[in-house]
Amino acid sequence: MVRKPATDQQSIGRNREAVRQHNLSAVLRLVHQHGEISRSQITQITGLNRSTISDLVEELANLGLVSENESTTREGIGRPSLLVTGSENVVAFSVHPELDFLAVAAVSLAGKLLLEERVAFQPGTSAQVVVREAARLIQKLKGALGKDLKIVGVGVAIPGQVRLEDGVVRLAPHLGWVEVPFAKMLEQLVNLPVFLDNDASLGCMAERLYGAARNFDDVIYLFGGSGIGGGVVTAGVQLRGSTGYACELGHVRVSDFAGSDYSGLQGTVESLVRREDLVKALKLKTVDDSTLENALLANRSASVKALVEQQIDVLGAALANYVNIFNPQVIVLAGFLSMLFYYDQERMLLALRQGSLAASREGVIVRNAELGKNLLLVAAAELPFSALIQAPATYLL
């Protein structure tokens, strides 16, 4: 039951069925994205007729995907419009394996994180064990959620490269996984469709839907953890590449420097902008982001300052490259990269300016991410949801 993540595949010809499916899909997408939206808003946004929207919403309600409620707030003139809400009974599970923990959550179609479980792991735990544990936690959550549920599937955020077609983890350097058929393994245990994606791509999607890149159609997202991952949205569409391995923004070479990154490449951003170098320079052991940030801002030593500034310069040059390539509207920095930006905003922007073409960088906004650590759990659930939204009438059979 391995399935591709839903891409907006539009066959060339368009027939009646396709229209109906598209419109159902459009309405459900609006409901899902807004959490709660009035019929009249749907009418406005889609451009369809009132009666058509009425019909579409009724069909979605019959499918058990949305529910209609009378508005509670009294605002505006005229008859109040009915509010359409994503059903709380339609849920997806999300799974997020990381270096030293595993997180599993249940998320409702309305976008609410219903339940969450976290388990600590030894670094280097095998995929086998992680999959088993994920399956166990999913069963546990399923039990806790009650009976009347429609379960859409499982979304997994992987810190590494994923083959989207069949959910194989090609390489997750920090986890030490190579060619792990994660989706297949987990599907056999939970008997649900499992979708995988790269964590940074999901982070990008989440920031675009709910965070710092909301309402932008051309976004660059950079996440700094143990390595540096990236996500790109152009013209409102997530960049994936021919086989799903695009957006390796951390592995872009910007220098002749001979040090190498986690994947053995030289002179890349990831090899020059390293969280562990900061941790080491600050003589810390802890790996908590906020602790690191506080220590960084409190520290006054020249050597630390030089290191940070060097990282800022490299990151700024990398951003300039992305700007020349993508001409984005907004660049969102997440993880420890946020600290670098906060540390000396002007310096980073200067490096960006120096390396980019005037026209390309015009109007570019650089800002820090808004969403916290639950980001990825909500975003991963988006994978099965988007498959559902793609084909609302048929997906749940």
Add this chain to the structure above:
Amino acid sequence: MVRKPATDQQSIGRNREAVRQHNLSAVLRLVHQHGEISRSQITQITGLNRSTISDLVEELANLGLVSENESTTREGIGRPSLLVTGSENVVAFSVHPELDFLAVAAVSLAGKLLLEERVAFQPGTSAQVVVREAARLIQKLKGALGKDLKIVGVGVAIPGQVRLEDGVVRLAPHLGWVEVPFAKMLEQLVNLPVFLDNDASLGCMAERLYGAARNFDDVIYLFGGSGIGGGVVTAGVQLRGSTGYACELGHVRVSDFAGSDYSGLQGTVESLVRREDLVKALKLKTVDDSTLENALLANRSASVKALVEQQIDVLGAALANYVNIFNPQVIVLAGFLSMLFYYDQERMLLALRQGSLAASREGVIVRNAELGKNLLLVAAAELPFSALIQAPATYLL
């Protein structure tokens, strides 16, 4: 009458009109791309019913956009299908200003280059003069083409950055143009809608439609002339960026080298892989591509070899960056970059391998461009044609 180049803007809701327009558009696009295509092929590709296709083709024929002819070749079993051809009476003009010449052509909807005019110019000629000359040549071609014409518009290939919305040339370093409202200027003289685009983007589009990247949906195109320009297609869509200045692949920094490129950026591909360095090293004056290639391959001096190999290494590293970022299916090298690839294919591929992630580069094909110097004239005509194809029923009023 300035217009945006057509982007596949689909409003969220889909009504009957939109369906009809989309299907008309899809059929016309197929006819245009294939030049000549049978009804049954259209039926297969679109997935629509025979009778629907019949209806759609009839409507397009009534609009004067296509014509139907009986097949001349006798192939296959069953009743032979009617061939649908783009009308020869529907034409677009294309304009290509370069450093030392101006080319203007008339291209039919069937994709045939009907007529062409070339005029030599002094480098540094003002935009005013170029526009006037372009208008004169367009009028001349119009006169030569006869009476029964439907003229779709004018497409212009600019060697520089273009604001797509209103056709302003922001910066064309080799021409010495800054902030030139080229589209507006030309429209006032010829009274036709004028569309501008970057030359490398158009080259990319042309190679994808008719050349080395045919049938690929994830393409990177690099053109080496006096500078280096790029074009990118991802998931079948041309990358444009938020305001149209994306794909400046030549201005991507890959080194700490302090030399700067035409736009003053340091360590970029364009600053390290320079055609004029090759010309100088070979002690040539001529700037013809084939002469340069012959001289390069004939030369045996160690210093030239070192220079070429250095350029190959830099270009390979840049390609590796693009591969990590875009995960393409094919990389197409055009202009003098073709020579570098031809000179030592293995060396360039080695550099690519060394700088890219294994998964990202899997299956990537590197090849030279196929289309010659008329490439851009045909591609530029694509701009007004794609506006027509976007709205076949209404575009010509």
Add this chain to the structure above:
DNA sequence: TTAGTTTGTTGTCTGTGGCGACAATCTAAC
């Protein structure tokens, strides 16, 4: 309470694509 506004509902209409039957026109085999 009334006028004005906006929205939901219902029944009807329109237009586009699907479908089946039949004719047209080919190839292949005898």
Add this chain to the structure above:
DNA sequence: GTTAGATTGTCGCCACAGACAACAAACTAA
């Protein structure tokens, strides 16, 4: 040359999604 088989074009009819108009419902503002 003839016939069987296959594919395609055409025509008439049907189904169905969305548009539209009229009316009812439910609000605000005066």
